[in-house]
Amino acid sequence: MKRRLIYVLPIVVILVGVWLLINRQENKDVIQNTEQKIVSANTTVNKVTPTHAVVNNEQSDVKYLAPIYDVNVQRDIVYASKKNETEIEESLKFDLYEPVSDNNKQRPVFIFIHGGGYREGGKYDAADISTKLAKRGYAVLSMDYRLKNDPFANFPRTLSDAYEDISDVIGWINTNATAFGLDAGRIAIGGDSAGGHLSMNFANEYLQNKPSIVKPIFAIVDIYGGLLDSAVQEKLPPVLIIHGTIDQLIPYQQSLDLNDALAKRGIYHNLFTMEGVGHDYKNAKYTDEIVERTLHFLWNVMNRPEAEWLPENVGIVAAAGDSFDINLPKGYISNPAADQLQVTLPKGWVLAQNDGGQSLRVQAPASLERGNYSIFVSLDQSQKIAQSFAINVKVVDPLIGSFESYFDTADNKIKTHLQITNQSNSHFNGSLEVVYDKEQASQGTFTTRVDQLGPGKSTIFNIPELARGKRIIKGIDASGTLLQMTEDLSQTLLLHKLPKPINIDGSLEEWKEQVRFDVNDVKVSGWKGKEDVSAAGYLAWDANNLYLAVEVTDDIHAQNADDSGIWNGDGVQFAIGIANTDGSVPLEYHELGAAMNDNGHLSKWRWIAPKGFRADGYVAIDQAISRKNQKTIYEMAIPWSELTKDIKLVKQGMKIKFSLLVNDNDGDGRKGWLEFNSGIGSAKDINGFGDLYLAD
Structure with missing residues (x-):
């Protein structure tokens, strides 16, 4: 009997151990996977790495992190x-x-x-x-x-x-x-x-x-x-907080206060800040990173580990070629089994060998690869449940460029400021080459030297013409190596001044010679093509009005509102902000709309207004809307007095921030919208608007 008991006990121990490992299986599998990385906010502290960490650069798809399913x-x-x-x-x-x-x-x-x-x-x-x-x-x-x-x-x-x-x-x-x-x-x-x-x-x-x-x-x-x-x-x-610094609806300070309240109560949390973004988690600059940070946060806390095993932050931004530190959670530092630390890095990434055990220093390769990557850290505690965490690292360009056009009154030309900021942790010494579209649909090029631009520092260059359309910035170091090639798209329109006012009658006959733009950024669920919904617009001006026309192809017209709710049915919404005299983005703007209901009644509305303008929805727009053969024409004359208190600004060279969307509703609620520029539909953000200039 005693001998039988001796045989049984080891089996029981093995079974218990297997059960514990299975209980952690989903998260342990993750350590073999994904593409992301971590950076501490301060790369000059804790420059130490466990000397017995085992590094693995072979990552496979990780459940709950990799997009592996339809x-x-x-x-x-x-x-x-x-x-x-x-x-x-x-x-x-x-x-x-x-x-x-x-x-x-x-x-x-x-x-x-x-x-x-x-x-x-x-x-x-x-x-x-x-x-x-x-x-x-x-x-x-x-x-x-x-x-x-x-x-x-x-x-x-x-x-x-x-x-x-x-x-x-x-x-x-x-x-x-x-x-x-x-x-x-x-x-x-x-x-x-x-x-x-x-x-x-x-x-x-x-x-x-x-x-x-x-x-x-x-x-x-x-x-x-x-x-x-x-x-x-x-x-x-555990709480993940996400907020933009220029949110005009819910102040960013509220999330800072919530962050402090959670910290005082000892609740595990992360705060992810979207710099320069408003009430817009779908902002193109951050949308992928928000998804990845959310996924990594959920992955880390899904099995409810104690806070001592969780990283202080699930992600950070690192420039290509930079090294950075991953501060280890307390549980990893105090555990005597720290020599069994396993680190899974993306291919080509290196773990530096420093003395100590407080953090990991990682070196990202200086390549043209950008995006989100994963780093997995695991502590194998033998017969105990393995502890592990994942961190997302967004790899970005070493240099970031910001364009701002302006009208130079000295020679009556539109020119461009280019601000370059070094977001790496090393000095940049080399050259820039900028390629862009010019006013006459030809290609322009601007080249300049950049000498010893320090980390976090910025410098401004003057491009002597309007740089618009598809813009490419190439960063080349002193050895001639291409470090980055960044693309963006700028929608800038030059509006003709009318010799006489346009007759607002719901017809496009008088618009043929005016500036035309396609409303072709589709945000419609289940969009079936141009016959489902598509649109183009026209703009012009004179001393009294800004003129706007939109031609919409729409297979079904559905609009049952006459007031602020017209956004939910077929109609147009547009936003206008009068730029500051130096060309910079204003703090306030108008958001307006026009629609025709199912009974043919016309509506107009103002949802957002700068100080000094009516905030009750009323706006004095002269409008006409007609529909025939699945085509709806919106035509408007917007008095300058409804847009600015300083009519003297209305002249050649005046810069306007502008965005427009066309809502689509086939009778079962809004399906989505088409947009020309952004900053209206998914969030209110003037930084997503394009530029208009009043020309002769």
């Missing part, structure tokens, strides 16, 4: 039926984004809650980020919830109704987990603006009153949702 979308799944503010029963729905052929019966779940000030928006707003998360293996539920015509008239009810709706979604997950392959015990929740506010406050509020409902939540992603409405609960899940 995505299937099940739309309009009803999760509850509730009375709205008019006491009418409302079917509440979500769209389910799920990975195809992942063979996972327990997918982690992400609930995304859209923004819109609690009065507008919908589950379709999150289609892009939902798809990207599902490609990595998450089941994403992009949900609608009860909206209000005046959400702040009874804000406590607005919140309680929304909280109840979120709770119902979690209840649906619990009931349907097996049928849909969901892990009801691993739920992340997040959203933008009002959705971010709801995500944070729902979890915090229910921890006090209904903790069992939020127990499955392992992470919160708060995209400029502002402050918590009550004190931080001690069991609040």
Whole structure:
């Protein structure tokens, strides 16, 4: 009997060990994978690396990080039926984004809650980020919830109704987990603006009153949702905060205050700051990085490790060719098994060998490769559960260029300032070559030397003409090696002055000689081509008005609003900001719109106005709208007095920031829009506008 017991005990030990390893399997597999990297904010401190770290440069696809799956979308799944503010029963729905052929019966779940000030928006707003998360293996539920015509008239009810709706979604997950392959015990929740506010406050509020409902939540992603409405609960899940520094709707300071409140309470969190960006997590400069930081944050906290095993930040930006430090979490530093540290780097990356054990110094190669990469760090504790974390590193150009055109009154020519900033941690010594389109549709070139431009330093060069269209900046070091080749696109139009006013009659007969532009950046869900919706615009000016015409091809015209809600149906929205006299971007601008409803009634509206202008929606625009044979023509004369208080500015050389979009609705809600420039549809950001100049 004793001998049999001796045989059995080792088997039991082995089985327990196997179970512990399986429990960590999904995250341990990740260590063999992906492409991302980490940088500490201060690369001059902690320049030490564990001397016994094992480096692996062979990365494979990692579940929940790599985009390895196709995505299937099940739309309009009803999760509850509730009375709205008019006491009418409302079917509440979500769209389910799920990975195809992942063979996972327990997918982690992400609930995304859209923004819109609690009065507008919908589950379709999150289609892009939902798809990207599902490609990595998450089941994403992009949900609608009860909206209000005046959400702040009874804000406590607005919140309680929304909280109840979120709770119902979690209840649906619990009931349907097996049928849909969901892990009801691993739920992340997040959203933008009002959705971010709801995500944070729902979890915090229910921890006090209904903790069992939020127990499955392992992470919160708060995209400029502002402050918590009550004190931080001690069991609040880890929080990723995302916010832009120039947000005019929800001040960035609110996220800084939230960051401090979480730190004081000991809640693990990260703050990701979008420099120079407003209320716009879909901003092209940051959208990929937001997805990657979110994925790495979720990957690190999914199995609920203690904070001592988590990195102080899940990502950072590094210039190609730079070295940087990864500060190790406390658990890795204090553990006696630190000599068993395993580090997985992207191919071509090197781990420097320094003395000590507080951090890892990594060297990124000086190549033309850019984008997001992963670094995985693991501590193999033998018979204990292996600890690991992943960090995203966005590799960027060593130099960043910023163009700003201006009108030089000395010779009445449009010229361009080019500001170059060194964002690497080394001095740059070499040359720049800039290629661009000129006014006469020919190509221009500007070449200059750059001598000893220090890290973080900037210098300005003057290009003696308008640099527009496709612009390419080449950075070449002193040895003649090409370090970077950066591209951007500038939409700059020179408007003709009219000899006589255009007759606003819904016809394009008088527009044939005027400046034309294509509205061809498609943001329409399920777009079927130009016959579905397409558009082109025209612009001109005289001493009294700015003239705008838009011709839209649209197979179905649907518009049932006459006021501020016209954005939700077919119509046009456009934004105009009068640039500062030096050509720089103004702080304020107008956002205007025009539409024709299904009964032929014309509407116009002003959503945003600078100080001194009416903020009640009224705008004195002369307009005409006509529709025939699936073509809708919008024609407008906008008095300068509705755009600026200083009419003396209206003359040759005046610079205007401009953006326009065409909304598309086929009768079942807004499908999306076409845009010329950005800064209106996905977020309000004048930095996304293009330039207009008044010419003779």
